[in-house]
């Protein structure tokens with residue numbers, strides 16, 4: 001059994017993207033009998049969907065979690081919904097900045113995560129990791145990949161979804177105004193636990209959702 005865990009290339013002028021650093025750190029780990037296989041996706045609208053499709057075909061995962069950085073988020077941010085919209089506020093790594101176009105013209109307006117998101121949030125919090133649910137993955141490459149992921153796996157019995165992660169302390173130290181941050185070690189621990197809950201856990205449907213969903217990527 002394989003678990004696919006993806007991260008992204010650095011983007012927006014950064015030299016590092018913690019989403020890929022986390023994935024790299026977990027490559028090959030065995031979690032409850034399943035092996036974590038990782039891929040680094042290009043932060044470009046033109047390149048990311050094909051790279052994701054290739055990763056799905058090669059790894060044939062039973063669970064997929066895609067990671068992306070959203071500087072400014074204050075917590076491990078488990079995305080609920082991918083929208084069929086691209087509206088880039090900055091250029092991607094290929095210099096493209098598409099605006100007000102669908103991810104796929106022939107697809108629904110949105111897809112929900114099929115991960116046990118509340119069980120993941122509750123489990124992370126119980127273990128001491130700041131975590132929450134998010135109602136928007138933004139309209140940049142992360143949302144595109146999340147939408148593509150859910151579209152490409154629609155109708156299959158493969159749980160899949162997206163998690164945004166905050167800045168690293170060294171990134172926050174360079175940003176003005178400063179933003180919330182979490183060390184790479186803490187992020188790795190949190191994502192490892194999130195994978196374990198997603199892989200083995202059931203959804204906690206009745207669990208209350210505190211106020212969540214405000215910040216976007």
Ligand code: PCA
Pocket residue numbers: 008011017019043067068069070137138139140141142143217
């Ligand atoms: N974050 C961007 C794209 C790549 C990444 O790590 C986003 O939130 O869309």
